Amino acid sequence: MAQFWKPGTEKPDAQVVDDEEGGVLFIPGSNSLSSSSSGYGYASIEKQRQRLPVYKYRNAILYLVETHATTIIVGETGSGKTTQIPQYLIEAGWAAGGRLIACTQPRRLAVQAVSSRVAQEMGVKLGDQVGYTIRFEDVTNQDETVLKFVTDGVLLREMMNDPLLTKYSAIMVDEAHERSISTDILLGLLKKIQRRRPELRLIIASATIEAKSMADFFRPRKKRREPENEENGLKVEPAILSVEGRGFNVQINFAEEPVQDYVQAAVSTVLLIHERESTGDVLVFLTGQDDIDAAVHLFNEEIQTNRKRSSGLVVLPLYSGLPRADQELVFTPTARGKRKVVISTNIAETSLTLEGIVYVVDSGFSKQRFYNPISDIENLVVAPISRASAKQRAGRAGRVRPGKCYRLYTEEYFLNHMSNEGIPEIQRSNLVSCVIQLKALGIDNILGFDWPASPSPEAMIRALEVLYSLGILDDDAKLTSPTGFQVAEIPLDPMISKMIIASSQLGCSEEIITIAAALSVQSIWISARGIQKESDEAKLRFAAAEGDHVTFLNVYKGFHQSRKSSQWCHKNFVNYHAMKKVVEVREQLKRVAQRIGLVLKSCESDMQVVKKAVTAGFFANACRLEPYSHDGMYKTLRGSEEVYIHPSSVLFRVNPKWVIFNSLVSTDRKYMRNVMTIDPSWLLEAAPHFYQLQQPNLLH
Numbered sequence: 001m002a003q004f005w006k007p008g009t010e011k012p013d014a015q016v017v018d019d020e021e022g023g024v025l026f027i028p029g030s031n032s033l034s035s036s037s038s039g040y041g042y043a044s045i046e047k048q049r050q051r052l053p054v055y056k057y058r059n060a061i062l063y064l065v066e067t068h069a070t071t072i073i074v075g076e077t078g079s080g081k082t083t084q085i086p087q088y089l090i091e092a093g094w095a096a097g098g099r100l101i102a103c104t105q106p107r108r109l110a111v112q113a114v115s116s117r118v119a120q121e122m123g124v125k126l127g128d129q130v131g132y133t134i135r136f137e138d139v140t141n142q143d144e145t146v147l148k149f150v151t152d153g154v155l156l157r158e159m160m161n162d163p164l165l166t167k168y169s170a171i172m173v174d175e176a177h178e179r180s181i182s183t184d185i186l187l188g189l190l191k192k193i194q195r196r197r198p199e200l201r202l203i204i205a206s207a208t209i210e211a212k213s214m215a216d217f218f219r220p221r222k223k224r225r226e227p228e229n230e231e232n233g234l235k236v237e238p239a240i241l242s243v244e245g246r247g248f249n250v251q252i253n254f255a256e257e258p259v260q261d262y263v264q265a266a267v268s269t270v271l272l273i274h275e276r277e278s279t280g281d282v283l284v285f286l287t288g289q290d291d292i293d294a295a296v297h298l299f300n301e302e303i304q305t306n307r308k309r310s311s312g313l314v315v316l317p318l319y320s321g322l323p324r325a326d327q328e329l330v331f332t333p334t335a336r337g338k339r340k341v342v343i344s345t346n347i348a349e350t351s352l353t354l355e356g357i358v359y360v361v362d363s364g365f366s367k368q369r370f371y372n373p374i375s376d377i378e379n380l381v382v383a384p385i386s387r388a389s390a391k392q393r394a395g396r397a398g399r400v401r402p403g404k405c406y407r408l409y410t411e412e413y414f415l416n417h418m419s420n421e422g423i424p425e426i427q428r429s430n431l432v433s434c435v436i437q438l439k440a441l442g443i444d445n446i447l448g449f450d451w452p453a454s455p456s457p458e459a460m461i462r463a464l465e466v467l468y469s470l471g472i473l474d475d476d477a478k479l480t481s482p483t484g485f486q487v488a489e490i491p492l493d494p495m496i497s498k499m500i501i502a503s504s505q506l507g508c509s510e511e512i513i514t515i516a517a518a519l520s521v522q523s524i525w526i527s528a529r530g531i532q533k534e535s536d537e538a539k540l541r542f543a544a545a546e547g548d549h550v551t552f553l554n555v556y557k558g559f560h561q562s563r564k565s566s567q568w569c570h571k572n573f574v575n576y577h578a579m580k581k582v583v584e585v586r587e588q589l590k591r592v593a594q595r596i597g598l599v600l601k602s603c604e605s606d607m608q609v610v611k612k613a614v615t616a617g618f619f620a621n622a623c624r625l626e627p628y629s630h631d632g633m634y635k636t637l638r639g640s641e642e643v644y645i646h647p648s649s650v651l652f653r654v655n656p657k658w659v660i661f662n663s664l665v666s667t668d669r670k671y672m673r674n675v676m677t678i679d680p681s682w683l684l685e686a687a688p689h690f691y692q693l694q695q696p697n698l699l700h
């Protein structure tokens, strides 16, 4: 029988969960996240603010910001960094005289959530004094907003018009440990700006950042005769402040044995929590839409077969490919007698407070990009998370009352095998988008740029080569006009942007924008264990001989004709949430296309031009079927890498001779996702330099 570790026990040494269903066994971890400092209950917002650990440091923080160009603040998850520090800055006058304060977050969802919390705490309407800007959405008021929450990507885009970010008096880079490409570019540029604008204050905040290495990065190189390292009384040496204490206790439990199937184990763990633990919602971390759909399917089966055990469970998926309205469901209060189970990717990992969450279940994995500049292949791989991520995930519990975290991996694994921090994204990604962003910001010497972690020169050279062949950079590695500047204006992967621009010239932008929107979600299909046969059959109703891109157009047409019906989606094994997102993104892309002067036009049924437009963007991902391959092996034209068509593609087992793909995923093999047939002569048309140089005998 289960014996959960009861709060208040010093350090239990017994097994905590005993699962007869063959699920997971947990032992309590020795690293339970510190102890509770305050009780809980209802209190006025002002009282709640004063109870947060960061409150005791208010004056120290303001003093350091006043006297130092850069302040690095490390404090436990939930200690109040994100919601409080920007408010302290306003209270201390940093937003007086028409100046602005910015706080960056790596993810859109966090930007929306924290800005709305801060507006509530300040008693103002979101979009007035406090606002937010994310890609495609600006909820600020030019005359009133003094505090703006933004994704780091948005702040980079603002630099295109205002390179020194002159509107801002202080910028807080939050969750800096995440080290996304945008965060790293931003840190490098902010350091540059500080040299020109010493009055700009930077605050770098995180629960899990290596403060010393961040301080080393911001420490200016010593000039001769500069003993004090001060400029006009302002210390240029970064200050480091550690905020001690956290809101509420989170008891950590580890799996006793390594887990074979983390999706199944996560579902079993939630059911055990539901059976044996007191009220409180559950947040489960899986890796992507596919895992999440599989878990939702398992819950639905459980609900049908074992009503009693699962009664009261309300299961909600959460991933970036969900439409806005569905994402927001996770913030709605749980009805009495119900238990909400949010199954999320790592978009809920940092900064979010979901009020009802008491239990966190952490699979220990996330989807991560890995790029090999030699083969020029970027894979999306399910890989172990770092200890920093694990800590962030646990930190989603214990925010408004004590919580528990169940890790689906052993303590031994956590202590001895997990890396302390993840590898910065810039060192494991294709750099095409990054180079174009820097070029658009006028940074010409990209290799000489001051990076917090240097990308590999091979990856840089590869990116320059691709951008040159896409016609985005010229012989002097400057943005071309108009293509290069237009691509830089579209906040998407440059290959997709190039495809959209080409479609305007080819007269098929309506279709290509639909395809671009469909590529922005992980999958438009419902796929889950046990229903593969039915879903494959349903897919055949839409399958186009040209491949997945044209198939998307067929599905979109059907969805449109059904008046966006959820029943239609259900009947056809099409993911309704994903289709709603496609419609949402499509509208946003149409607005961007119009803004940069592209022609919106449909080619009706001429699919050849659609395919040519896709090729104009993705020619670098061309592959040829190996002549004597029995198992459908292709080789990429660029790196001669062995790749296969993904089973989810309508071209799986069809194996046409020439294809291009949108992305690769690695499991046992490298699989191409979203595949389209091509005529190889289009490659020479789309990228003559690229293919004539590399493949002089391409067509033979």
Ligand SMILES: Nc1ncnc2c1ncn2[C@@H]1O[C@H](COP(=O)(O)OP(=O)(O)OP(=O)(O)O)[C@@H](O)[C@H]1O
Pocket: 052, 075, 076, 077, 078, 079, 080, 081, 082, 083, 084, 117, 206, 207, 247, 350, 351, 352, 353, 355, 395, 398, 399, 400
């Ligand atoms: N939407 C909300 N509803 C209720 N309480 C909230 C909300 N947002 C924040 N809080 C309270 O404020 C606390 C501090 O949140 P905040 O996001 O500022 O912490 P943080 O130190 O930035 O944490 P993290 O490192 O996890 O982002 C939370 O632990 C919670 O008690």
